[in-house]
Amino acid sequence: MKALCTFIFALLIVSQVKSQDKFLTKTGYIFFFSHSLVEDIKAENNQGLSIIDTKTGEIAIQVLMRSFKFEKALMQEHFNENYMESDTYPKAIFKGAILNFDKLPTQQTTVNIVGKLTVHGKEKKIKTKAILQSTSNEIILRGSFMVEVADFDIKIPSIVINNIAKIIKISFEFHHTPYK
Secondary structure, eight states: OHHHHHHHHHHHHHHHHHHTTEEEEEEEEEEEEEEOSSOEEEEEEEEEEEEEETTTOEEEEEEEGGGOEESSHHHHHHIIIIISOTTTSOEEEEEEEETTOSSOOSSOEEEEEEEEEEETTEEEEEEEEEEEEEOSSOEEEEEEEEEEGGGGTOOOOGGGTTTSOSEEEEEEEEEEEEOO
């Protein structure tokens, strides 16, 4: 009986230590910006789900497309119904890793991140630089990258083709805390 109690206690300790390797946020901030000669289009989302494994440097991010908020309700409706087809493709997902990751830096550091971004049912390899900052109870990751609308097979009607940029800037900021 004593051996069984010791085994269960050891198992609980190992699982607790293992979970401390993961940092999570459910309130990640994502912003996209499209600049064209006709108009600028901006949208924000503060419901990004992100997890970082501090042992391996792996990172995963998931964003619900309908959580993007626009200045104009009509833009938001067109984004979800006509361009992103959010009922069919409800999420954007990134799975990747921080390159050359061996441990969390103690000061703000520029890191390289590579992985695959899936949007609108299409997958594209992404490589970007980001700023990583960590303390004992928080990991902040922020940066930006550019995506081409055509890479994700997003159709823009000819009537508004000049209103939407062919290349969109995506910015992000995630404040991760230990996953329990």
